Amino acid sequence: MEQVIANGLYLGAQYALIALGLTLIFALMNVLNFAHGQMYVLGGFITYTVYGQLGLPFVMALLASGITLAIIGALMEKFLFRTVIRRSLREESTMLLAAATAFFFDAVILLLFGEKQRGVPKIVKGVFNEGGIIMPYDRLVVGALALIFIAAFVLYMQYSRVGRAMRALAQDRVAAQLMGVKVDRYSMIGFAMGAMLAGIVGGLLVTITGVNSGIGGPISIKAFLMVMIGGAGVVGGAIAGGFILGMMESIGLTVLRQYGDVTYLAIFAALMVFLSIRPNGLMGKPWG
Amino acid sequence: MINRRSTLKSMVLGAVSTLAIAAVGIPSAQAENKELKIGFVGVTSGPAAAWGTSNVRSMQTRAAWLNEKGGVKIGDDTYNINIVTFDDQKDPKRAIAGMEKMAQEGIHYVVGPNVDDGAAAVRPVAEANGIIYFPYAFPKALYQKPASNAVLGMIANYQSGPAIYKYLKENKGVKTIAFVAANESDPLSQRDSGVEAAKALGLDVVAQNDTYQNDTRDFTPVLTPIVALKPDLLVLSGVAPANAPLLIRAARELGFEGLISTETAQDAKVLEEGAGEYANGFISVGGASTPEIASDEMKEFVARYTKMFGEYNDESNTKVYALEYIIDTLKANPAAINNVDEFKKTMDTFSAPNPFLKGDAKLSYVGATSFGQKRQLAVPMVVNEYKDGAFQTLFVGSVD
Numbered sequence: 102m103e104q105v106i107a108n109g110l111y112l113g114a115q116y117a118l119i120a121l122g123l124t125l126i127f128a129l130m131n132v133l134n135f136a137h138g139q140m141y142v143l144g145g146f147i148t149y150t151v152y153g154q155l156g157l158p159f160v161m162a163l164l165a166s167g168i169t170l171a172i173i174g175a176l177m178e179k180f181l182f183r184t185v186i187r188r189s190l191r192e193e194s195t196m197l198l199a200a201a202t203a204f205f206f207d208a209v210i211l212l213l214f215g216e217k218q219r220g221v222p223k224i225v226k227g228v229f230n231e232g233g234i235i236m237p238y239d240r241l242v243v244g245a246l247a248l249i250f251i252a253a254f255v256l257y258m259q260y261s262r263v264g265r266a267m268r269a270l271a272q273d274r275v276a277a278q279l280m281g282v283k284v285d286r287y288s289m290i291g292f293a294m295g296a297m298l299a300g301i302v303g304g305l306l307v308t309i310t311g312v313n314s315g316i317g318g319p320i321s322i323k324a325f326l327m328v329m330i331g332g333a334g335v336v337g338g339a340i341a342g343g344f345i346l347g348m349m350e351s352i353g354l355t356v357l358r359q360y361g362d363v364t365y366l367a368i369f370a371a372l373m374v375f376l377s378i379r380p381n382g383l384m385g386k387p388w389g
Numbered sequence: 390m391i392n393r394r395s396t397l398k399s400m401v402l403g404a405v406s407t408l409a410i411a412a413v414g415i416p417s418a419q420a421e422n423k424e425l426k427i428g429f430v431g432v433t434s435g436p437a438a439a440w441g442t443s444n445v446r447s448m449q450t451r452a453a454w455l456n457e458k459g460g461v462k463i464g465d466d467t468y469n470i471n472i473v474t475f476d477d478q479k480d481p482k483r484a485i486a487g488m489e490k491m492a493q494e495g496i497h498y499v500v501g502p503n504v505d506d507g508a509a510a511v512r513p514v515a516e517a518n519g520i521i522y523f524p525y526a527f528p529k530a531l532y533q534k535p536a537s538n539a540v541l542g543m544i545a546n547y548q549s550g551p552a553i554y555k556y557l558k559e560n561k562g563v564k565t566i567a568f569v570a571a572n573e574s575d576p577l578s579q580r581d582s583g584v585e586a587a588k589a590l591g592l593d594v595v596a597q598n599d600t601y602q603n604d605t606r607d608f609t610p611v612l613t614p615i616v617a618l619k620p621d622l623l624v625l626s627g628v629a630p631a632n633a634p635l636l637i638r639a640a641r642e643l644g645f646e647g648l649i650s651t652e653t654a655q656d657a658k659v660l661e662e663g664a665g666e667y668a669n670g671f672i673s674v675g676g677a678s679t680p681e682i683a684s685d686e687m688k689e690f691v692a693r694y695t696k697m698f699g700e701y702n703d704e705s706n707t708k709v710y711a712l713e714y715i716i717d718t719l720k721a722n723p724a725a726i727n728n729v730d731e732f733k734k735t736m737d738t739f740s741a742p743n744p745f746l747k748g749d750a751k752l753s754y755v756g757a758t759s760f761g762q763k764r765q766l767a768v769p770m771v772v773n774e775y776k777d778g779a780f781q782t783l784f785v786g787s788v789d
Contacts, residue, residue, distance in 0.1 A: 104613055105610070105613065108609050108610045108613060109610075111607075111609075112607060112610065115607075153662070207434065207435075208434075211434060211438065215442075215699075215700065216433070216438035216439045216442040217439055217630070217631075217656065217658070217659050217700070217702070218439070218630060218631035218632075218634065218635075218659045218662075218663055219659075219662055219663075220634060220659075220662035220663035220664075221662070222665070223665070228642055228644075230644070235642070235643050235644060237642045240609075306606070309607070310606040310607055310635060311631075311634065311635065311662070311663045313438075313439075313631045314434075314438065315434065315435040315437070315438055315631070316604060316606065316631075318435070319602075319604030320604075320606075350610060351610040354601075354610040354611050354613075354614075355610070355613060355614050358598060358599050358614050359598055360598065361572070361598050361600055362572035362600035362601065362602070365602060
């Protein structure tokens with residue numbers, strides 16, 4: 102059982118980090134970024150190229166992933182989403198745009214990086230094996246880094262000037278604008294941060310799970326699941342959703358294994374019941 | 390007097406003249422050739438993109454090579470090969486649309502689809518439009534009478550599985566076996582036939598219900614309970630090349646010390662990058678894959694493929710064969726070029742040299758034992774063992 106809990110906690114940490122960027126963009130702009138998984142994949146491939154192919158330090162690769170995705174996110178907000186939000190009264194327009202960018206990224210990534218699964222050398226070798234728990238050291242490092250990133254993100258949102266402005270935007274866009282918050286500027290920063298988080302987590306996890314051009318869609322779906330559990334647009338909700346999903350997956354795959362692949366069936370069934378009782382998830386929207 | 394304008398004029402005239410001479414004066418053999426369109430309907434995007442992409446690239450590499458040599462002589466005519474591709478995105482509905490597109494283009498020979506449901510879905514379209522197709526899918530109903538238009542393009546798991554288990558039982562002392570499969574039709578059917586074969590051999594099946602979502606990225610929770618059972622052999626039924634290294638790595642990191650195998654083709658580079666030394670000893674099935682058996686022509690194919698696409702895919706060791714069979718069968722009976730009934734007649738007696746293997750290996754259609762009719766390509770059943778970035782031949786088998 103110790104192993105099952107350890108697996109669940111590790112999965113939860115990585116899932117929470119994946120969901121953070123998605124929920125940030127949703128909170129700020131009410132945009133469901135269907136391309137979040139593709140941004141994760143792109144981050145993974147950048148780390149693969151810089152660290153795995155060019156042999157540069159892993160930290161540099163992680164930085165490259167984060168910065169590249171931040172730039173892409175900022176450009177997407179400025180030239181695509183801002184324009185569509187300004188010109189269209191229908192919320193579905195941004196969803197269609199997000200879906201289109203997801204397909205676009207899928208095609209570009211396939212073209213640039215090929216169809217194969219890619220992996221990089223382990224950042225730390227060896228396996229922790231004590232007290233009935235087996236956990237490779239690289240997972241422990243990645244899990245710890247994920248927790249550090251989550252904590253840094255929460256602190257930044259709570260105490261920095263930019264974070265406070267973004268929280269104000271998420272709570273009431275019009276009121277924030279009337280109080281002098283530059284909506285366009287902070288929307289762009291928020292989108293860039295969301296994309297950067299996707300890139301960083303993609304870069305982090307390429308050391309554990311590798312990356313391939315086809316996993317963007319499934320990653321997005323899993324991120325949406327976590328956000329739905331925790332409550333859309335709520336940072337704490339995304340973190341809670343990630344850990345709940347990770348734990349449910351780990352326990353389900355052990356307890357229900359005799360019945361075939363019913364773990365996700367059970368998770369989806371539980372989610373349907375849960376959402377019918379709490380449609381806004383655990384923590385609802387907006388944050389603050 | 391030569392000024393700037395007249396110089397430019399001369400240059401333009403010169404260029405046009407050169408192009409005109411090139412166009413008129415070099416009526417190449419290729420320009421006179423007829424065109425033979427061969428189709429591909431399969432998956433070249435999404436998580437399973439590697440399966441179809443290796444098909445398409447193998448066909449394009451071989452076609453470019455043959456066209457470069459002046460085309461293919463079939464009967465009295467010489468043809469350039471034109472590969473027409475359609476990405477079905479692993480969706481049966483799109484596979485049907487793809488096969489309909491092939492029919493509209495007058496194509497009679499199509500490679501693919503890559504998965505069971507796609508291969509089953511296109512059957513009515515193929516049969517109604519006189520198309521012979523070469524799926525990489527294992528349901529026997531596709532190849533048994535009354536079906537007659539599908540030809541299995543590789544070794545089925547129910548053919549390779551028993552051979553692998555038998556070998557490991559006799560040579561490595563395997564007594565207990567566990568299966569894990571993705572929750573999709575192909576891997577699940579492969580798992581079921583694998584379990585059946587293992588039981589028939591007297592092996593103790595300790596796990597057979599464990600499955601995973603095909604988009605799983607972390608397999609530790611999936612494998613934790615299986616590794617605790619300590620089987621001698623862990624079979625990754627129908628595992629996609631993208632998932633194989635992740636499963637191997639997770640099993641080894643959890644302390645699994647037994648053997649790991651699969652009946653599907655894998656890629657050495659993907660295993661090396663994803664699992665490193667953990668992949669040593671991993672057993673899979675390939676085609677003309679190892680230096681011991683590959684001919685010089687196969688080596689040139691690999692070089693050309695690498696030059697065209699930047700990196701070779703070891704799955705193409707099997708995927709290289711389908712186009713070769715189509716062309717050589719048409720050479721053997723030119724009347725089949727627009728008549729698949731003629732093609733079917735030829736299949737029963739067809740035999741041609743296998744250009745990809747050393748020695749006097751032959752291309753022929755097999756499958757009489759498994760399907761009651763010859764509806765399978767005789768691809769060599771090479772069982773490989775991965776070792777330090779490359780495959781080594783464990784043993785070579787065949788199908789009749």
